Amino acid sequence: MTRRKAVRKPRSTLTPWLLLIVFFVAELLVFSWCRVQYVQTGYDIDQVKQERRQLIALHHELQVEEARLRSPERIRRLAQKRGLVMPDSSHVVVLP
């Protein structure tokens, strides 16, 4: 009986290289994706900040409008149009 000599196939050197390349490509893609997300988030933050600034400005404008509408001169004018008068002391009822 002849003993068969085990013939070892030469191990391919391609696989580790392929794995390394895939790893690097994947890393590159992940890095790029992160970078894109990073920049996109930067845009989003900037946009939200801009919106915030606009809303604050609008809030101020509305405050001014409210103050203008509450001006005593305007209220007196409106009251006079509706026939209202300033009460005098005879209209005052002092509760005990």
Add this chain to the structure above:
Amino acid sequence: MKDYRKKKPDATKWIRFRIVVVATILTLCFGVIIGRAVQLQVLEQSELSERAAGEYKKAFHNMPRRGTIYDQNYAELAVSIDVSSICAYPKRISSPKQTTSLLARALNLKQGPILKKLSSDKGFVWIKRHAKPNQVSAVRKLKLDGVDFVTESRRFYPMKTLAAQVIGFCGTDGKGLEGLEYYYDPFLSGQESRWTVFKDALGRSFDVEAVALPEIKDGCNVILTIDKNIQHIAEQALSETVETFSAESGVAVVMVPETGAVLAIAHVPRFNPNTFGQYEPWVRRNRAITDSFEPGSTFKIFLAAAALESGLCTPDSRFECEEGRYKIGNNVVHDVHAYGALSLRDILKYSSNIGATKIGEKIGSAYFCDKIRAFGFGTRTGVDCPGESPGSVLPHEHWSDMDAMAICFGQGISMSALQLAVAVCATANDGVLMKPYLVQAMTDRQGRLVKSFRPTRLRRVISIETARILARMLERVVAKGGTGLKAAVRGYRVAGKTGTAQKVDPEARGYARNKHTAVFAGFVPARDPAVVILVVIDEPKKHHYGGVVAAPVFRQIAQESLQYLKIPPELATPQEETGGSVRASVEATWTG
């Protein structure tokens, strides 16, 4: 071989020559490249770095928000809002004429000035500061190269004319120019800040730098002692009277005697600080503080106070009033009505000049002058407002006989309306003089207290007894037969004094015959004063007496202010009070 040997040196030479030529060219090329590299990387490095940074960095310049000015109930009197200004970069504009034409049409401006700006060598020019929203959107739609928009802060006064002379106004650059805006400018205007963000090729900025932004230090908010409703009441009443009597102008001051807080300073004519450029400087000035006038008979309050305080007179001390004509040297003092002997309280009630002169003679110039100065006349009150006038009080050593006589009834002495109001406050405040103030607190943007101002007691001027006796005497001025009857307020006791002063004519170097100042100063309720009100009407026509012109303004302001302040009427019916001077006051109250 010979031929070869002969040819070889020539070929070698040629090859060497070519090598040298190529090497030289390459060396030169490399030299140029290296030279250029040195130039770019070493010599011009900083400039080029800056230029590169300019391409991808965007600088933000944040102007701090100017603090808001509130009334005592936190109603906004002056606020800052964001507005867009239109600017241009002339070097980036390829066709200035076309751009000018489009801009002029959109902004409704003349072409000349715009073209001049766009054709200039400047890097940056303003086209329209604080443009209206419709103008901004019209220019935005044009999408012009080299035209940009800058967000700026603009001061806005939502109550328009209300307390305009007190608050003042700001210029285009946001700096306070007059009034409290000027006085408190260091507190109202904060500290500006700058920061940088990156931008991409499309000019979009993105905030990726994890660098903390510089803290924006906005200006402090200022909370006044002014009450917008009382201010409006005073302005309304004053405005109606100035119109009725065709007066030149008018001033009214409302104060809390106990604290010295100013509730209102009203001026007529009024002005709108949103468009301050349209008004003359004298209209924009806080005349209640900057201008002085002769107080006329209202000054008898302080003469009476000095007389009582000296111990030489009592309310019943009698003085002969010479039937309306009293000659001292070459000068003659007149009364409006002829009186015989009058008591001190009646001299005040009927406002007798002759009686006042005789009181002055009795207490002496030196004592009277000291008391005048103790009341704060001749010195600034120290109110937190710019341009305060100290008024004019000569040292008694310089008083002539004429001066000594005239000062007793409020001529030959001048004061600001605020000074007079503060002195009346001392009378109403049991003789204690308080420092007037207009700002009660300052807060930061979040509303946290930064600084508060408390009432400041200056000094005691007269005793409590004198002050209270004086108040009773002043109640009689507003009673039946008194000169200030028209100041009576239904349901309340009123103490006050009328004044009518001739104005000085600078051309004639004397008093003008037809120019008067009508004044009324008083406080209400007389026995527990809540407010001191001073009214000054300048050059009224038709009538000129303080009791006719100024007293009704006092009544209107007092009546409406007391309702607003929820101070209940103290006199329920006329029958509840009987006897003495109180009865007279009550009658007047119900007839007034």
